[in-house]
Amino acid sequence: MSLTLYNTLTRRKEAFDPIDPAHVRMYVCGPTVYDFAHIGNARPVIVFDLLYRMLRHEYGAEHVTYVRNITDVDDKISARAAEEGISIRKLTERTTAQFHADIAALGVLPPSHEPRATEHIAGMIDIISTLIERGHAYAAEGHVLFHVPSMKGYGKLSGRSLDEMVAGARVEVAPYKKDAMDFVLWKPSPADLPGWESPWGRGRPGWHIECSAMSAAHLGERFDIHGGGIDLIFPHHENEIAQSRCAFGTDVMATVWMHNGFLQVEGQKMSKSLGNFITIHELLADWPGEVLRLNMLRTHYRQPIDWTLKGLEESAKMLGGWFAGGPDVAAEFAPDVLAALRDDLNTPQAIAEMHQLADARSSLAAMGFKGDLTDPRASKVDRAQVETMIGQRIAARDARNWAESDRIRDALVAMGIQLKDSKDPRTGELVTTWEVKR
RNA sequence: GGCCUCGUGGCGGAGUGGUGACGUAACGGACUGCAAAUCCGUGAACCCGGGUUCGAUUCCCGGCGAGGCCUCCA
Numbered sequence: 035m036s037l038t039l040y041n042t043l044t045r046r047k048e049a050f051d052p053i054d055p056a057h058v059r060m061y062v063c064g065p066t067v068y069d070f071a072h073i074g075n076a077r078p079v080i081v082f083d084l085l086y087r088m089l090r091h092e093y094g095a096e097h098v099t100y101v102r103n104i105t106d107v108d109d110k111i112s113a114r115a116a117e118e119g120i121s122i123r124k125l126t127e128r129t130t131a132q133f134h135a136d137i138a139a140l141g142v143l144p145p146s147h148e149p150r151a152t153e154h155i156a157g158m159i160d161i162i163s164t165l166i167e168r169g170h171a172y173a174a175e176g177h178v179l180f181h182v183p184s185m186k187g188y189g190k191l192s193g194r195s196l197d198e199m200v201a202g203a204r205v206e207v208a209p210y211k212k213d214a215m216d217f218v219l220w221k222p223s224p225a226d227l228p229g230w231e232s233p234w235g236r237g238r239p240g241w242h243i244e245c246s247a248m249s250a251a252h253l254g255e256r257f258d259i260h261g262g263g264i265d266l267i268f269p270h271h272e273n274e275i276a277q278s279r280c281a282f283g284t285d286v287m288a289t290v291w292m293h294n295g296f297l298q299v300e301g302q303k304m305s306k307s308l309g310n311f312i313t314i315h316e317l318l319a320d321w322p323g324e325v326l327r328l329n330m331l332r333t334h335y336r337q338p339i340d341w342t343l344k345g346l347e348e349s350a351k352m353l354g355g356w357f358a359g360g361p362d363v364a365a366e367f368a369p370d371v372l373a374a375l376r377d378d379l380n381t382p383q384a385i386a387e388m389h390q391l392a393d394a395r396s397s398l399a400a401m402g403f404k405g406d407l408t409d410p411r412a413s414k415v416d417r418a419q420v421e422t423m424i425g426q427r428i429a430a431r432d433a434r435n436w437a438e439s440d441r442i443r444d445a446l447v448a449m450g451i452q453l454k455d456s457k458d459p460r461t462g463e464l465v466t467t468w469e470v471k472r
Numbered sequence: 473g474g475c476c477u478c479g480u481g482g483c484g485g486a487g488u489g490g491u492g493a494c495g496u497a498a499c500g501g502a503c504u505g506c507a508a509a510u511c512c513g514u515g516a517a518c519c520c521g522g523g524u525u526c527g528a529u530u531c532c533c534g535g536c537g538a539g540g541c542c543u544c545c546a
Contacts, residue, residue, distance in 0.1 A: 063546075066544095194541090332485070334486080338539060349495095349496095389494055
């Protein structure tokens, strides 16, 4: 049985055929660390984590290398650090730590390598130098620019021609550019911005070059899968391809290009101005991380996803039902679940298959669900008081004092606590549990 | 304006050229002092108009609607 993946480059589903089955290599664009990651940032992290788990299953854990970078040099980072009056390093370290804590709660495995852009400046400078030597780039006014017309086939990934792009361009063209489409590889840094010495003076890298350098350093000049959000197709991934292929003289950078769809919140585009900007951190105050993970995987990764409260409630209920019998002990993909995932990571189908399993718990661990469904809001509840009140209610019930029993239950509801009665199947004794009401 | 996705029951969401998964919600029943939880069961959908076909939700064309990209946003 083979794994099929949709390839943005060919706009088709294709059988996955690694360059070296003994070493499957995947690169995913990671976060720019200047602020809390939002729930949209979590989508590629979760989706490609599941793909990573699948690949480890198919090819063996030791035969898969997964690289997800951290972008720690960027103008947004510089601006934010200045705003807060802290050093760039302090900001990036704090944000990176927060990112790691957030995604760990989502059941995401650490990648094989997590390179930082600032550790790869020398590699970037090498690539830029090569591009200049080969006539694909030029220095102008302290900048180095990639000359887009020098590359045949530019635009293949995003499916657009140069003519179209020039016609549709709505930005002013910097005067030092030879062609309107040329993009920055290196730009000069004034004293107050981070900078590195280079053949073109003190400066900092452009946006796209870091991924070309980091993927080559850890995965080689050609590798199997490159992933990220759909918004990165153009210009980011298009330009990565241009840089890497022209510098390394290769026909292909990555064989398969995968892009996850966008996320909306309650039917609207997520934006700070609309006030519906949600961070992973905020969501984790209200929901177990695994609920967020399931909610993300209920929609196929290429479809747009509408992130809603209702959806979270459904996901929480589903997960609670699956784990009612305890944690997953199988730690393997059930065959039907695996078959669904092999079809371009069809997670909605996989989840439907999981509902059909005799023991619904099998496959959960393999999919990244451990069964830690602790409600984060419960930590704010005075447990001793709740337990005392439950004891008083049971006493009232034993005395058939329904008025008092209901009074206590209502009082708990007013506190946001929902009681659930059940009977011990063996002794017939009443067992009362509680949860925080949604 | 150019290019590209998508439109399935109340909601989420697979799939298919020939009696339309699954989840959740709703409704009915069991259980319960009454609820909640749990268990059992039921009904409910393929945007519109053409075309191809014996037959289309599925293929083609057009329309309408939603979303994305068009230089630094996953």
